[in-house]
Amino acid sequence: MNSDNLTRLRPGQSAAVRGLTAQGPMRRRLQDIGLVKGTVVQCLGASPLGDPSAYLIRGAVIALRDRDAAGVLLERPAV
């Protein structure tokens, strides 16, 4: 398990996307919502039960389950 994926982002933190490890339809879907290399993502917070979490991606708020967010690799989190 890679240590610097999207699930490691704490609420309020932002970081740029380094690449995707997700495969298949989910890879496509992540790209379609704008998660390509260089996109800056901000974590907004988790749902009341801890999973999924909401992320601010290119001006839209998208909820991703932890399982799926783990497929997005990040550059070093820039707080």
Next chain:
Amino acid sequence: MGLSKDSTGARAVGGQLVIEKKNPGDLVLALAGNPNVGKSTVFNALTKMHQHTGNWPGKTVTNAQGRCVHKGQGYVLVDLPGCYSLLAHSAEEEVAREFLCSGRADATIVVCDATCLERNLNLVLQILEITPKVVVCVNLLDEARRKQVEVDLPKLSELLGVPVVGAAARGGEGLSELMEKAGEQARAHTARPPLPCPGPESEDEAAARTVYRAEEIARQVVKRGQNGYSNRDRAWDRILTGKLTGFPIMLLLLLGIFWLTITGANYPSALLSTALFSLGDRLRELLTWLGSAPWLTGLLIDGVYRTLSWVVSVMLPPMAIFFPLFTLLEDLGYLPRVAFNLDKCFQCCGACGKQSLTTAMGFGCNAAGVVGCRIIDSPRERLIAMLTNSFVPCNGRLPMLITLITLFFAGAAGGFGGSLLSALMLLGVILLGVGMTLLISKFLSATLLKGVPSSFTLELPPYRRPQVGKVIVRSVFDRTLFVLGRAAAVAAPAGLVIWLLANITVGGSTLLSLCAGFLDPFARLFGLDGVILLAFILGLPANEIVIPLIVMAYTSGGALTELTDLTALRALLVDNGWTWLTALCTLLFGLMHWPCSTTCMTIKKESGSLKWTAIAFLLPTVCGLALCFLVASAARLLGAV
């Protein structure tokens, strides 16, 4: 298993997409766009149709078609399902892509959200690669202005090489110009060549290229005073999806809606019932005066008219209050937050988080909820959502639950406390339904529909100020009257059948008592009686008529009690042997029994399989019977009745 791509995928969505031209000269315009950008609003405004709109992604799952005439030219508008991309592989995206590629549209209108243009441009760019005849409609300009977002439309048009029209479809702004430009594009013979596609590239490169290009264009044309996701939205989300506040607020909102529905419906219900019954008496006199035979008067007044007036007076007030309230929440953008809050539960049950959206739709109508399941990509999870949809009571069943609760469990308290107690109990019943939905989903994913939860993304759209006036008008006319009309259409013949059953005598006893007597021993096992079970069976076409049928059956024996208020109704039921246990079991069975025939047919159509329809029929029935049996047996063992 009958669970192939064919039976559940694109075919189920777009198989019957036939363009209906009224006039051979009509031009076809496709309406594409991301989910939740106001596509349906544009469609409605142009066609004067009333496709239901709501502030959550995936509202439009079917291809709606409508016609409009602009400057003497007829147009057929095809509202394609919203999608983020033409490359992904969900059913909606396939339908949209297939239609656009087929060249059956003379021009395509791509609707964009001005407050979130960059991501919308992704789809615009992909569509431009397929078809050159495009008009971009930058919608929600009113909202953008509020958020101090400015879009340089001429510049955007220049960069994209196609006409761009700004619009605020909710207020009708820009629509005439949109039709003007779309008409020009559709009539144009020599269209601009598609955007050049830079050589062979991998899917990843293609996706990234489009995203970067969209980013570049957005950087040049969008000036924003603040982020698309405003601080106000952020603050609301912190409260509505907060760790400590998310669930309590959700429950309080639901409770509030129920309380308003129950309190508000009480008085108009009684008023309507009195009015309709006295009108019935006048009608009876009129018929008698006209010299109609007593059996005919009985058939028409006691059979058809009384059942009808019962349905109207019991159903109309709660629906007219519940629907608008619920639509307001929908318009605000609250439903996706509910899905966000509840997702973990569905995840644990091997289901899709979007199932809470289809479950919420089920409150309106289970058949609509089943159709709504198309927003779920995985066929397995879609089936789970379809099979469990009828565990939440639709609007046809809600008034029945309210009546039973008010009569037998909360009526004694009266006043404010009474209605609050009723609302609390109704909330409990609904939570039981939601709990059963989860339980059965888990059961299905462990047995018949094994699998792990698939991936999905859920968009939380910006909150939008609901158009209160429009919401009320539309939800009363489109939803309430539609549902009521359907109920009435079924109630009339069902009332006739019940009256005939009650008045045709075979061997000294009426058919009704024979039927009810036949069902009685079986029904007693479950805490019901023969008449109740018979009413549920006859209520298959529409659950709304169950209580009216029960009343009809009890009163048709001869004694004509005038049921002007709930006390009289309670007395009638108690006279016929009802106890709190009968009411409780009827309540439980009302929550969990076979879906109405419309829902069953919809499930058959959506799943393409008789087997899954049968399972959808049996699952809630078995659960309901089992629960009633347990409750009835326990109560009898404990000597509580």
